[in-house]
Amino acid sequence: MSSANLTREQTAARAAGIRLDTVDVDLDLRDAPKTDAATFGAASTLVFAATVAETWVDFIGASVDEVILNGVSQAVEWDGARIRVSGLVEQNTVVVRGQGRYSTSGEGLHRFRDPVDDQVYLYTQYxxxxxRRVYPCLEQPDLKARWRFTVTAPVGWEVLSNGAESARTPIDGGVRVAFAETLPLSSYITAVAAGPYHRVDGTWASDGQSVALGVLCRASLAPHLDADEILDVTRRGLDYYGTAFAYAYPWGKYDQIFVPEYNLGAMENPGLVTFTESYVFRGKATAAQREARANTILHEMAHMWFGDLVTMRWWDDLWLKESFADFMGAHANVATGAFPEAWVSFAxxxxxxAYEQDQLPTxxxxxxxxxxxxxxxxxFDGITYAKGASVLKQLVAFVGEEAFFRGAQGYFAAHAYGNTTLADLLAALEGASGRDLTAWSDAWLQTTGMSEIRVERGDALxxxxxxxxPHRLTVGLYAFEGDRLVRRARVELDIDSARTPLSAPVLPDADLIVPNDDDRTYAKVRLDERSTDAVTRALSSIDDAVTRAVIWAALWNAVRDGELPVARYVDIVCRHAPGEPNVALLADAIAHTGFAISRYAREEDRAALAAAWLEATWNALQAAAPGSDAQLAWARGVGAVAAVAGDRAxxxxxxxxxxxxxxLGLALDPDLRWSWLISLAATGHAGSAEADAELLRDPSASGRSRHRTVLAARPDAGIRAEAWHAAWTDESLSNDHLDATIAGVRAGGRRDLIAAHDADYFARIRPVWAARSIEIARRLVVGLFPASDSLADVDAWLAANADAPASLRRLVIEQRDGLARALHVRSEQPTG
Structure with a gap:
């Protein structure tokens, strides 16, 4: 095993012998604007108590130049990931000086040059x-420290870290900025950002507490930054969480920075939250997009308590922060009144x-x-985030919302600035609710898979x-009133067995029966045939958006399981998506339809289905209300299907x-234009001239990435081959440019243009896993997996590579499962 891949046992042993007190970090970023800048100065001073004679300091950088232990220089013993430090005494000060490497993969200290104004921007992601890619540290969540940062940067730059700026001193070639000492933090949530960022300031004040707020983005994106809405959501969240958790926001200031080429949606660094700049909308954004951004803002804010204030001891309990933050993001979106329909999008x-992840063999x-x-x-997957959040929603129903929050309050009070495990949380919730959660925990937190729930008709239901x-759920019973489906009854019940009679007043002859009608529990819902017939006729007539979300999800799961033919699903979407008022549900139905046609339809049916779907999206676009969210959703849908069907080119x-x-009313913003142009390129109706012309219209970083996709998407085997090889071998590609290249290779689902590279894929994935960062390697392994009509090649690779790294095998196994599902579902499609 590589020394970079720390194990749970190794870090537990280190924590048993080390008590970390403070870390002083000094970074020199003055050379960052230079074209050839590759490294930066990085020094850390770590102060800790020890009961062991030696340990190691983590650092993955360009060089380690000096190690000083208790004032005495040491021989540098560094294997590229760990610096050995021996001769420890009871109290120790270790100074490590070296050179870090700038990143273009979004890992560590990412360096980005804006093509619009040639300005350089830096940010960290850990x-x-x-x-450890940026400064020497003890890289594990249960060794918290008080951190003091000093950053030297070019004059005129915004320089930020977790703490508030405490001093700014001009020096030769730059400015030296010092920051206030933090409260105890794990290394992975420390942060630095620097560059000529555009900044909007604000303040939040409540009950005598005042917090300085900042919203930042690249200067070239400043015209698109709707800081007022972001600050409004932020203030609502701070109002809500401090009261709900009975613990005042502890981290001083609250900066939120939107950064380029970001691998995640956001990261909860206290005092300096980082977000993907995809949340800075360059054109019209639908309510669903704005709701998703608010959800992310509130998700990260929940981490200020769940994750930052109280942190899991090791990554086994990652859910202790991510499941809670995912739940709280939706809950707070509703509770604060920011976006009252957030639970619809959640459903x-x-x-x-979560459902898709939970059905994988991994x-x-x-x-x-x-x-x-x-x-x-x-x-960091659908189990840890979305299933965990779904289960917490069930837990809140189980213990009651008031008891749930009392338990959370006790948890924070007892463990502030510490590290916890599952047992600590259960103790707090049991104390607040008076309920034994052992059986609940065993059933939900420590098992895999999901229940499938349906209602069986007969003399009784x-x-x-x-x-x-164990589930607490609601069954909805609906009947037709004219052409509308109207709820006539709801049955609320607790179940824990395979069969449960519905004994409350019910409609045994209901036209539609919806298990989990209010989406309270986590289970795959299966509609019976009569209910499917009813929603085929009148899905869009149902008033309750959550119920419609449950039904749309049930239909999609039925398609994925081969229970509902693709053609019938497409028919239902064509009938009812134009009447779907919730834009999140509409966008999901559009996306699922395109996926169903490309992956689950029989090859001989695909072209006709795609053509029909293109016509449906095109007609819906023409009919949508001018300027509406629905109009934009349909325009995006046209762009997606037009990459497969060229009839409207x-x-x-x-x-x-x-x-x-x-x-009328459709704004052709840059993202929509590029989407349509990529589709034209994939069907052979646009080429390099059109790509170059569009780049002149939009020379932004996003435009340059999309330009790369257009060029790679042209339906020529030689062009696709060139892009294929660039993805694997051109290490100058940033994370975004790699994604753009992969998107071009895969554009239009043209297996005939890339199938010749299947053997090359399996020859490359293990070497690339060893040679590249896990983020870049993951994109290659997942993004270029062959969507062939056989499992033979992947099975042969798995058999021959039983000793491959477990994480690589996991990705390949998951991709194999997706392919196996697609092949199975195709085989279940009716013929004729």
Missing amino acids: EPADC SRRKSW THPIVADITDLEAAKLN TLVQTDPR AEIGAILRGDTAPP
Whole structure:
């Protein structure tokens, strides 16, 4: 095992012998604007108590130049990841000076040059263990310290860290900025950002507490930054959380910075939260997009308590922060009044992610067995986030909301600035609720998979569940009133067995029966045939958006399981998506339809289905209310399917050229234009000239990435081959440019253009895993997996590489499962 891949046992042993007190970090970033800048000065001074004679300091950088232990220089013993330090005494001060490397993969200290104004921007991203790529540290969550940062940067730059700026001193070639000492933090949530960022200031004040707020982005994006809405959501959240958790926001200031080429949605660094700049909308944004951004803001804010104030001891209990933050993001969005329909999006999007992840052969309990850092990196998944949040929603129903928050308050009070495990949380919740949560924990947190719930008709109605678990749920019963489906009854019940009679007043002859009608529990819902017939006729007539979300999810799961034919699903979407008022549900239905056609339809049916779907999206676009969210959702849907079906290429091209006016009210923002142009390129209706012309219109960083995709998407085997090889071999590609290249290779699902590279894929994945960072390697392994019509090649690789790193095998196994599902579902499609 590489020394970079720390294990749970190794870090536990280190924590048993070390008590970390403070870490002083000194970074010199003055050379960052230089074209050839590759490294930066990095020094750490670590003060700690020890009961062991030796330990190691983590650092993955360009060089280690000096190690000083208690004032005495030491020989440098560094293997590229660990610096050995021996001769420890009871109290120790270790100084390590070296050179870090700038990153272009979004791991460590990322360096980005804006093509619009040639300005350089820096930011850090560490979770789970990339702090050591920037400065020497003890890289594990249970060795917290008080951190003091000093950063030297070019004059005129914004320089930020977790603490408030405390001093700024001009020096030769730059400015030296010092920051206030933090309260105890784990290394992975420390942070630095520097560059000529645009900044908007604000303040939040309540009950005598005043917090300085900042919202930042690149200067070239400043015209698009809707800071007022971001600050409004932030203030609502701070109002809510301080009261709900009975613990005042502890981290001083609250800066939120939107950064380029970001690998995540956001990261909860206290005092300096980082977000993907995809949340800075360059054109019209739908309510669903704004809701998703608010959800992320509130998710990260929840981490100020769940994760930052109280932190898991090791990555087994990652859920202790991520599941809670995912739940709180939606809960607070509703509770604060920011976006009252947030649970609708949760039911459709987050749960869909969880259901899909939980059906993979690599699924794991919410409380996972994480043996090392590579495993931790891949466990930021639909189980840890969305299933965990879904289960917490069930827990709140189980113990009651008031008891749940009392338990959280006790948890923070008891463990502030410390590290915890599952047992600590259960003790707090049991104390507040008076309920024994042992059986609940065993059933939900330490098992895998999900129940499938359906209602069986007969003389009476019976709720049937596979893989029985305890659920508190609601069954909705609907009947037709004219052409509308109207809820006539709801049955609330607790179940824990395979079969449960519905004994409350019910409609035994209901036209539609919806298990989990209010989406309270976590289970796959299966509609019976009569209910499916009813929603085929009148899904869009149901008033309750959460119920519609449950039904849309049930239909999609039925498609994925081969229970509902793709053609019938497409028919339902064509009938009812144009009448779906919730734009998140609409966008999901559009996306699922395209995926169903490309992955689950039989090859001989695909072209006709894609053509019909293109016509449906095109007609819905023309019919949508001008300027509405629905109009934009349908326009994006046209872009997606037009990469497969070229029947509307002439009209799309004419609109892009300006020869034809777009539908009334539709703003052709840069992202929509690029989406349509990529689709034209994939079907052979646009080439390099059109790509270059579009780049002149939009020379931004996003435009340059999309330009790369257009060029790679052209339907020529030689062009696709060139892009294929660039993805694997061109290490100058940033994370975003790699994604853009992969998107071009895969554009339009043209297996005929790339199938020749299948053997090359399997020859490359193990070497690339060893040679590249896990983030870049993961994108290659997942993004270029062959969507072939056989499992033979992947099975042969798995058999021949039983000794491959477990994290690599996990990715390959998951991709194999997706392919196996696609092949199975295709085989279940009706013929004729």
